[in-house]
Amino acid sequence: MSAPDLTARGESLPLARPQVVVFDLDYTLLRPGDQFDAPGYVRTGARFGLSLDAARWPQAERAAHAAVAARREETGLVHDDQLLAVIARTIVEELGGGPRGAVALAVRAIIAAWSEAGSFGLYDDVVPCLEALRTAGVRMALLSNALGHGVEDIVAHFALDGYLAAAVSSLETGAVKPAPRMFSTLFGLLGIAPGDAVMVGDSLEDDVSGALASGAHAILLDRSRRYRGLAVPRIESLAELPAALGL
Numbered sequence: 062m063s064a065p066d067l068t069a070r071g072e073s074l075p076l077a078r079p080q081v082v083v084f085d086l087d088y089t090l091l092r093p094g095d096q097f098d099a100p101g102y103v104r105t106g107a108r109f110g111l112s113l114d115a116a117r118w119p120q121a122e123r124a125a126h127a128a129v130a131a132r133r134e135e136t137g138l139v140h141d142d143q144l145l146a147v148i149a150r151t152i153v154e155e156l157g158g159g160p161r162g163a164v165a166l167a168v169r170a171i172i173a174a175w176s177e178a179g180s181f182g183l184y185d186d187v188v189p190c191l192e193a194l195r196t197a198g199v200r201m202a203l204l205s206n207a208l209g210h211g212v213e214d215i216v217a218h219f220a221l222d223g224y225l226a227a228a229v230s231s232l233e234t235g236a237v238k239p240a241p242r243m244f245s246t247l248f249g250l251l252g253i254a255p256g257d258a259v260m261v262g263d264s265l266e267d268d269v270s271g272a273l274a275s276g277a278h279a280i281l282l283d284r285s286r287r288y289r290g291l292a293v294p295r296i297e298s299l300a301e302l303p304a305a306l307g308l
């Protein structure tokens with residue numbers, strides 16, 4: 062996949078007030094629990110006799126990103142139930158791995174945990190942001206590449222239903238962001254034109270490029286401040302979102 066031209070739109074903050082704000086789920090609203098960071102992987106590995114090395118986490122993360130990209134090259138932009146196993150196995154192997162059976166058990170435990178809504182929390186800035194947008198009369202929706210945990214489970218677990226006009230996951234569409242079908246399905250459900258929506262998410266490719274390519278607007282949520290200086294509308298916390306939308 063060629064690199065997207067993120068500067069093409071030339072937009073800067075604040076954007077014009079949208080009809081709908083579309084949120085990504087994982088790492089945007091949903092904060093994965095500590096079992097999915099380096100010490101968590103080490104703890105899970107230890108349950109199955111593996112000695113994983115937390116110091117290798119940065120290279121494990123890079124390897125997981127590369128494995129996802131390679132897998133997407135193979136499958137195209139389709140919903141892929143095996144992707145979670147690819148990610149977990151790559152990280153376990155890169156942290157040191159071990160006997161095949163023990164690695165398989167650790168991977169299975171990680172997948173099981175990722176599939177539980179209770180393994181996640183909402184970031185502290187989520188509910189105040191949703192409240193502010195609702196008060197301002199802006200509709201909200203979810204657009205998620207569901208992996209393991211279903212969007213409906215998450216909405217129910219965190220009582221988000223009252224905030225949302227619609228939610229679409231890759232499980233329903235069979236496609237994954239940045240595929241145009243994900244965006245057009247949601248906009249069709251909402252009865253809006255793409256230009257009436259702003260996508261807010263942590264992924265430059267899936268959320269920002271996908272939204273821009275579909276004709277929507279986009280704001281990158283850069284919680285880890287990795288993308289400073291990038292010529293794309295960008296916030297570091299959802300606390301900044303109302304002002305970024307001119308509200």
Ligand SMILES: [Mg+2]
Binds near residue numbers: 085088
């Ligand atoms: Mg995300």
